[in-house]
Amino acid sequence: MVNHRGWSVMKTKSIYRKQSPRTIALYIFLLFAFSIFFFVFNAGNIEQQQINPISVQKTDEELWDPPSTRGLRPCAHPKRRYKGTRGSGRYLTVNCNGGLNQMRTGISDMVAVAHIMNATLVIPKLDKQSFWQDSSAFSDIFDELHFITTLQKDVRIVKQLPKELELVPRARKHFTSWSSMGYYKEMTQLWNEYQVIHVVKSDSRLANNDLPLDIQRLRCRAMYHALRFSPPIESLGKELVDRLRTQSGKYIALHLRYEKDMLAFTGCTSGLTDAESEELRIMRENTKHWKVKDINPTEQRKGGFCPLTPKEVGMFLRAIGYPPSTLIYVASGEIYGGDARLSELKSYFPNLVFKEKLATKEELNAFAKHATQSAALDYIVSLESDVFVPSYSGNMARAIEGHRRFLGHRKTISPDRKGLVKLFDELERGNIRTSSFSELVWQMHKNRKGAPRKRKGPSPGAKGKERFRTEESFYENPYHECICSPKGI
Numbered sequence: 489m490v491n492h493r494g495w496s497v498m499k500t501k502s503i504y505r506k507q508s509p510r511t512i513a514l515y516i517f518l519l520f521a522f523s524i525f526f527f528v529f530n531a532g533n534i535e536q537q538q539i540n541p542i543s544v545q546k547t548d549e550e551l552w553d554p555p556s557t558r559g560l561r562p563c564a565h566p567k568r569r570y571k572g573t574r575g576s577g578r579y580l581t582v583n584c585n586g587g588l589n590q591m592r593t594g595i596s597d598m599v600a601v602a603h604i605m606n607a608t609l610v611i612p613k614l615d616k617q618s619f620w621q622d623s624s625a626f627s628d629i630f631d632e633l634h635f636i637t638t639l640q641k642d643v644r645i646v647k648q649l650p651k652e653l654e655l656v657p658r659a660r661k662h663f664t665s666w667s668s669m670g671y672y673k674e675m676t677q678l679w680n681e682y683q684v685i686h687v688v689k690s691d692s693r694l695a696n697n698d699l700p701l702d703i704q705r706l707r708c709r710a711m712y713h714a715l716r717f718s719p720p721i722e723s724l725g726k727e728l729v730d731r732l733r734t735q736s737g738k739y740i741a742l743h744l745r746y747e748k749d750m751l752a753f754t755g756c757t758s759g760l761t762d763a764e765s766e767e768l769r770i771m772r773e774n775t776k777h778w779k780v781k782d783i784n785p786t787e788q789r790k791g792g793f794c795p796l797t798p799k800e801v802g803m804f805l806r807a808i809g810y811p812p813s814t815l816i817y818v819a820s821g822e823i824y825g826g827d828a829r830l831s832e833l834k835s836y837f838p839n840l841v842f843k844e845k846l847a848t849k850e851e852l853n854a855f856a857k858h859a860t861q862s863a864a865l866d867y868i869v870s871l872e873s874d875v876f877v878p879s880y881s882g883n884m885a886r887a888i889e890g891h892r893r894f895l896g897h898r899k900t901i902s903p904d905r906k907g908l909v910k911l912f913d914e915l916e917r918g919n920i921r922t923s924s925f926s927e928l929v930w931q932m933h934k935n936r937k938g939a940p941r942k943r944k945g946p947s948p949g950a951k952g953k954e955r956f957r958t959e960e961s962f963y964e965n966p967y968h969e970c971i972c973s974p975k976g977i
């Protein structure tokens with residue numbers, strides 16, 4: 489053993505000793521020549537790889553880990569001086585409008601409004617006329633008792649208006665959108681004449697910013713603590729999350745907002761047939777509360793105002809680096825164009841699951857006719873996912889992104905739609921290679937993964953009312969009011 493080793497060392501030494509510098513130079517040259525030959529020989533294969541759009545390998549941490557919270561934590565508790573209101577004898581009745589998430593934020597705002605106006609809040613009535621045509625009552629969607637008791641130190645909430653007030657005249661109010669604290673203080677004058685104020689619409693009635701900290705915190709208590717879903721929804725939602733976790737440990741929740749109403753409303757027709765585009769145009773024409781009728785789909789898409797198509801979502805996720813084996817839960821209503829429209833997305837990500845596949849028919853029966861309840865299931869599965877990706881920045885995307893920020897900045901990747909469609913088109917025209925496409929997409933989304941940041945202010949140039957409308961929604965990013973530094977405020 490010892491001998492053998494000694495021999496090899498001696499031999500190595502002797503080889504080196506015998507070589508002249510010229511021979512060494514020759515060796516180096518040969519090695520160099522050989523690598524060039526090897527490179528040229530394989531160039532064909534390298535080219536192949538670039539055409540095949542598989543992105544640069546990303547690590548598990550890069551793909552799945554949440555951004556750093558920098559020690560921030562949720563804080564929805566009131567300040568020391570805060571007092572709840574118990575206003576009795578004055579009632580606020582509310583008609584919610586919109587889909588599940590528009591109603592959720594509307595209800596949370598109405599809790600704050602009832603507090604400001606020192607009124608008793610009557611459990612709101614949910615929208616039955618929207619596109620979603622859902623007959624569900626508040627208690628079908630939310631845990632009513634939990635809602636009332638969680639907020640009992642803040643506002644008095646009752647299930648119904650007292651019998652003796654049912655027939656008294658009410659003040660029917662369309663409260664001004666994005667109103668301030670002062671506006672609602674002024675509205676308390678209505679109590680001189682009325683005992684009941686009826687709020688006709690609940691969406692966006694309260695400003696996002698410049699409200700007292702305690703009002704903002706109350707909105708968070710309502711939204712994140714009090715508005716728990718009803719027990720049947722909560723339990724099936726948790727069950728679906730468990731099933732996904734057993735299947736693969738980690739999953740992406742993809743909110744694929746590719747439903748008929750959204751496409752008709754936004755006027756986006758990319759990838760649709762002429763007949764489909766026409767069907768959507770007619771729907772838009774006939775929907776009274778959609779004010780904009782004449783839309784140029786090309787301009788709309790270029791501006792980043794269209795939801796990504798299922799195909800585009802697939803290209804996006806693979807460019808970011810998610811492997812084909814990734815489990816993707818699709819949170820969505822009925823996809824416009826059905827299964828056929830999902831073929832490209834499915835061909836790269838075969839582990840695409842819908843709740844219809846994850847739950848049994850019996851389990852879903854109770855929810856089948858109730859779009860809002862199905863949306864609530866999607867909400868739970870999306871909230872709990874490792875990564876949340878919305879294809880469009882609608883009410884659901886905003887609400888879930890904000891809730892995930894509140895709970896500890898869980899990872900949410902928000903596609904830069906305007907930037908992406910530009911890249912998709914460049915790729916299509918052959919102006920960029922797939923490998924650089926992936927790199928560009930990765931770079932473009934470096935700072936769009938849900939890390940802590942301040943809420944965005946109004947759009948530059950926006951004036952008057954427009955300023956309030958263009959501010960980032962409070963519920964999309966309740967930082968800093970409801971997300972505190974380790975020391976707290």
Ligand SMILES: *[C@@H]1O[C@H](CO)[C@@H](O)[C@H](O)[C@H]1NC(C)=O
Binds near residue numbers: 573576577578
């Ligand atoms: C709220 O209303 C009640 C009567 O319902 C009244 O006693 C109380 O003083 C009011 N609180 C405030 C802050 O106005």
